Amino acid sequence: MHELAVTESILAISDKHAKESGAAKVTSINLVIGRLSSIVDDSIQFYWDIISNESICKGAILNFERRPARLHCNVCSNDYEIESELQPCPQCGSPDIFVKSGEEFFVDSIEIEK
């Protein structure tokens, strides 16, 4: 539900960097979003088409790189990934887990034309 605020931030960040780089046009925006971030791609795309219309980013394609949640078991040192539901270590069953990644939520880069 907070995708509008998120989309506005993506636009502000992209717009700032595009202007600093002397861009005439932004062709694509590359986003990295981890499995543990609760963000819906479709909603961002929907808002994007509306709010970017008056900006230098108009028509830019949003590319979403989804990263899985990577976990490490502190008991048996097993590394595993979570695609759907959170679970304890599938090898030894321990809930003593360290979350290594999956919370990424950033603008990685933009593609511009000068």
Next chain:
Amino acid sequence: MNSIRVPIVEKILSANDQLAAQNRAFLVCKNIFSINIMASPGAGKTSFILETIYGLKDKMKVGVIEGDTAAVTIDADKIIQAGMPAVQINTGGNCHLDAVMVAGGINQLPLDDIQLLIIENVGNLVCPAAFDLGTDINILIASVPEGDDKPYKYPAIYRGIDVLILNKMDLLPYISFRPDYFTQGVQILNPGLTFFPVSCTTGAGIPAWLSWLETKVLNSNK
């Protein structure tokens, strides 16, 4: 025309994070300990805040910011009736409070009189997790009737909290809630999390929470 790649690597909500840092610095400067309370609708946020206010009323002055999606002052009225200053923030339908809204709320409170600021976020387990408000600690109130699977379904909010309250413990005999399954999910996401099982109806567990909070506030005001 060839396109050029411009590397950025900037957190999407970095603007909110910066404003949250300003709130944090301001509150520290005012010697106010601050907490952000998140929960789903109906978990008992307002009841828990009232229990906290009653429990601390002879020891400190508490200011409350109430976030709501509509222009209703039910929650703020209850706080004011309890004798503490409260400000209502209407998010205009937004699903969460952000650092800017909180900055506006802070400025309407009698800051020189209060030692503790409690912010009641909008009832929601998804969006508030993404927006730092600049408080000293973040608290989640879960409740027994919501079910034991919530850590598995809403991992982000369990990752970012400093204290977990499990409310409505008095209903445990009547609901199929597996405490072991619940705490296993919590342990995976947030090992060693400070945890208080309570009931705002019977008062069970509240003294332990109050004692913990009082110590935190006193230490921060040194």
